[in-house]
Amino acid sequence: MQNNKIHSLLVIIILFLAWEISFHLLNLKWYLLPPPSMILVSILNNAHLLFLSLLTTLKIAIVALILSVIVSTSFSIVFYFSKFIERSLTPITVILQVTPIIAIAPLISIWVDSSEIATLICAFLVAFFPLLANTIAGFKSTEKKHLELLRLYGANKYQILRFVVIPNALPYFLSGLKISSGLALIGAIVGEFVIGPISGHSGLAYRIIESGYQLDIPKMFGAVFLISLSGIMLFNLVRLISYLILRKWHSSYQQVD
Amino acid sequence: MGLRILSEKERQKNIDDNESNLIAQLQGVSKKFKSTKNESLHDINLEVYQEDFLSILGSSGCGKTTILKMMCGLIKSTAGKINWPTSNFQNSSENPANLSFVFQEPNLLPWMNVYDNIKLPLKIYKENSYKADENIYDIIKLVGLEGFEEYYPRQLSGGMSMRVSIARALVTQPKVLLMDEPFSALDETRRFDLSQEILKIKKEKKLTVVYVTHSIYESVFLSNRIYVMQSNPGKIFEEFDFSNQEKPEDYRFTPQFFEQTKIVSDSLKRAQNAE
Numbered sequence: 001m002q003n004n005k006i007h008s009l010l011v012i013i014i015l016f017l018a019w020e021i022s023f024h025l026l027n028l029k030w031y032l033l034p035p036p037s038m039i040l041v042s043i044l045n046n047a048h049l050l051f052l053s054l055l056t057t058l059k060i061a062i063v064a065l066i067l068s069v070i071v072s073t074s075f076s077i078v079f080y081f082s083k084f085i086e087r088s089l090t091p092i093t094v095i096l097q098v099t100p101i102i103a104i105a106p107l108i109s110i111w112v113d114s115s116e117i118a119t120l121i122c123a124f125l126v127a128f129f130p131l132l133a134n135t136i137a138g139f140k141s142t143e144k145k146h147l148e149l150l151r152l153y154g155a156n157k158y159q160i161l162r163f164v165v166i167p168n169a170l171p172y173f174l175s176g177l178k179i180s181s182g183l184a185l186i187g188a189i190v191g192e193f194v195i196g197p198i199s200g201h202s203g204l205a206y207r208i209i210e211s212g213y214q215l216d217i218p219k220m221f222g223a224v225f226l227i228s229l230s231g232i233m234l235f236n237l238v239r240l241i242s243y244l245i246l247r248k249w250h251s252s253y254q255q256v257d
Numbered sequence: 258m259g260l261r262i263l264s265e266k267e268r269q270k271n272i273d274d275n276e277s278n279l280i281a282q283l284q285g286v287s288k289k290f291k292s293t294k295n296e297s298l299h300d301i302n303l304e305v306y307q308e309d310f311l312s313i314l315g316s317s318g319c320g321k322t323t324i325l326k327m328m329c330g331l332i333k334s335t336a337g338k339i340n341w342p343t344s345n346f347q348n349s350s351e352n353p354a355n356l357s358f359v360f361q362e363p364n365l366l367p368w369m370n371v372y373d374n375i376k377l378p379l380k381i382y383k384e385n386s387y388k389a390d391e392n393i394y395d396i397i398k399l400v401g402l403e404g405f406e407e408y409y410p411r412q413l414s415g416g417m418s419m420r421v422s423i424a425r426a427l428v429t430q431p432k433v434l435l436m437d438e439p440f441s442a443l444d445e446t447r448r449f450d451l452s453q454e455i456l457k458i459k460k461e462k463k464l465t466v467v468y469v470t471h472s473i474y475e476s477v478f479l480s481n482r483i484y485v486m487q488s489n490p491g492k493i494f495e496e497f498d499f500s501n502q503e504k505p506e507d508y509r510f511t512p513q514f515f516e517q518t519k520i521v522s523d524s525l526k527r528a529q530n531a532e
Contacts, residue, residue, distance in 0.1 A: 145364050148331055153429075154353045154385060155377045163377065167368040249368045249409045 042218035064123035122191030127184035134176025138169025284335035312476035320491030357431035363418035
């Protein structure tokens with residue numbers, strides 16, 4: 001495990017070095033492809049601005065993720081208790097999923113005054129569906145033998161939900177959360193691109209547009225790096241949560257001697 | 258010679274003589290699943306007497322498990338009835354703990370440790386306001402799981418998991434234990450040890466056991482009565498009774514054991530030929 005991390009870190013360092021060296025050797029134009037050192041300097045120069053934008057984007061992604069967790073879990077539980085509601089609502093969730101967010105974003109920005117909330121809605125719409133689909137799949141994968149066991153002891157539907165259905169769905173839910181954590185960030189960026197700068201302090205997407213206007217390519221790269229970085233952070237956060245919840249019993253965390 | 262095949266007449270006489278001991282009686286029970294064309298079980302007549310160790314012996318797929326599941330209400334029969342002469346042995350909402358079931362595989366919940374798995378039935382009872390004694394540690398001791406309370410199912414061997422499963426079935430202090438080929442996945446030594454322990458526990462707790470198996474040795478070793486089944490559709494083929502026979506300590510290695518094994522084995526062969 002530790003070895004693997006060192007390996008991938010080495011690969012990244014070598015890539016950046018190769019980039020830096022080839023920039024100088026091949027005499028590349030800095031305004032087309034700036035070298036990593038220049039990007040780093042630009043990030044440091046614009047640290048305050050970029051950091052606040054990072055916070056704005058991260059806040060939207062995280063709030064969207066939390067909303068998706070709440071909504072998809074409640075939907076799954078409602079669907080568990082009522083097949084009728086499930087049958088009626090499933091098509092709507094699918095329609096929302098297959099419609100590209102870029103297509104609805106302008107509408108949302110017309111309906112909602114605050115650009116922050118409009119972007120949040122975009123991020124939520126993108127992040128919500130994979131989580132819902134995974135959680136529902138988890139609910140449905142409850143093993144028959146476990147249900148029989150609970151019924152044998154006279155458990156009611158609510159007890160079956162608590163003792164068997166929810167714990168059984170957790171691994172599915174958490175792998176959905178991994179997908180959604182990336183998508184929430186994408187939604188937050190795409191939303192801001194289409195809707196425009198977020199009121200208060202604009203997010204990283206607007207920093208990219210702004211750098212384009214100013215032809216400040218190093219800053220643009222800086223913003224892109226920060227987006228990737230926050231994506232990695234979000235993903236690892238979910239992975240940590242997943243590890244803490246599942247490590248004791250789930251086979252994906254089997255200790256190897 | 259203790260082992261006898263019962264004729265219909267003898268069976269009826271047995272029922273009349275032991276009426277006060279009769280705790281469950283299946284009368285003409287049949288079962289047809291929606292997904293299959295033919296009946297899986299046809300006209301099953303079967304009696305369970307108090308403190309019986311009753312084996313239902315048959316080849317795979319003859320419907321043995323279905324009989325057990327119908328007895329504890331997990332499956333409904335399509336015809337016939339299951340009588341419980343007194344309510345003292347049947348599971349009901351007032352008294353859900355009379356019957357317990359040991360599944361073919363341990364069927365533990367992987368997200369709960371050993372202690373919580375064993376406690377689960379009590380937890381459910383309590384929430385449904387049925388009184389249940391907390392005797393978890395006694396049971397853990399009884400099945401030899403001390404020190405394993407914090408383990409999760411994936412850390413346990415097959416034999417250990419089965420012990421947890423048995424402990425979970427015993428924790429509700431049932432009067433009747435239904436066991437569905439509980440040891441079929443274990444190696445021979447483990448199976449020997451566990452069946453020995455089951456006999457001990459049965460004696461200690463005065464349990465009635467209904468035991469489904471495809472092992473002739475196991476059924477002869479453990480039980481005082483055996484129903485041999487044939488399949489397609491599942492039917493009772495012959496019934497053996499050796500209640501009036503004392504089993505010596507080393508019964509498994511006596512000529513008597515081998516003789517009786519042969520008799521039951523012949524019966525099972527005839528049952529298969531009769532299909």
